[in-house]
Amino acid sequence: MSEVSRFWRDPALPFVEARCVADGRQVCYAxxxxxxxxxGIITGGHSRxxxxDAQHEVAAGTTVLMNPGVVHTCNPIAGQPWAYLMLYVDLPWLQAQSFALPSATLSTxxxxxxxxxxxFAGLFDERSPAAKHALLVALFERLPGLLGNTVPARAPTHPRLEMAAAFIRAHRSDAIDIDAICAAVGLSRGYLIxxxxxRFGLTPHSYLLDxxxxxxxxxxxxxxxxxEVALEAGFADQAHLQRAFKRHLAMTPGHYRDAQS
Incomplete structure (x- = not known):
């Protein structure tokens, strides 16, 4: 029987990781x-x-794309089975390749x-790190043409809301509350929430947890x-990290840390 979820990582390629999920019904996200x-690509079944602020029903053969910071979920429809493969690539490496983030969020x-x-087949097999690096470079060189859309993503902006998000990111490990955020950006509590x-699809508190x-x-x-990581990240203890990590990433911190391809 296939594992429900497994990761591929390579210390020689620390800017990227991949995930294979065989049964998405057991891997649900907040x-x-x-x-x-x-x-990622949907390799079996359907999901939502x-x-x-857009919702889609996606099926096998669909590619989904998530730019950094964009709030999203992809979960089962009424308990129906589905499966997928995901690729996570660090932004500094992409910027070094002069790759412009796409505006597309899905493609058929x-x-x-x-x-x-x-x-994905190349990453999960026994090729050398150099060969896998070449695979990734070729993917991002070809991606704009395969998408047919090279316009950079532009989200609607509100300067003080952007400031609030930046304040949260800068103080994510600190004991901040909604009043501190409001004071930093000059917005009322009700309006900010x-x-x-x-704007972001999450309340300020949920954004901080994320x-x-x-x-x-x-x-x-x-x-x-x-x-150690739990306390450094701003959680009260390991149990608080455990709960939040599982809600957000559908796995425990231990599973994630120790996962191997």
Missing amino acids: AHSHESFSL YLTG STALYGHLLEV RAFGK QRVQYARAQLRLGRPIA
Whole structure:
């Protein structure tokens, strides 16, 4: 029987990781975001994909794309089975390749789907790190053409809301509350909560938790102790990190840290 979820990582390629999920019914997420650029392919069944304020039903053959910081979920429809492969690529590496983030959030291109299947197969097999690096470079060189859309993503902006999000990111490990955020950006509590949710898809508190989970995820990739990471990320203890991590990423911190391809 296939594992429900497994990861591929390579210390020689620390800017990227991949995930294979054989049964998406057992891997369900709360709304969350990633610091990395993420793209995935649905390899079986159907699921519901929510990105920003748009909702789609996606099926096998569909590619989904998530820019850094974009809140999203992708979960089963009424308990129906589905499966997928995901790729997470760190933004600094993409910027070094002069890759412009796409505006597309999904694609039904068979050429793109087929190319991504080849990339995942190459990452999960026994090729050398150099060969896998070449696969990734070729993917991002070809991606704009395969998508047919090279316009950079531009989200509607509100300067004070952007300031609030930046304040949260800068203080994600600190003991901040809604009053501290309001004071920093000059907005009332009621307005900030309403407008922030519309702009980012999460309340300020949920956004803070998401940022802490992202920080913990990056540290756990380095193999650090869970309890130490929990406190450093701003959680009261390991149990609080455990609950938040599982809601956001559908796995425990220990599973994620110790996962192997």
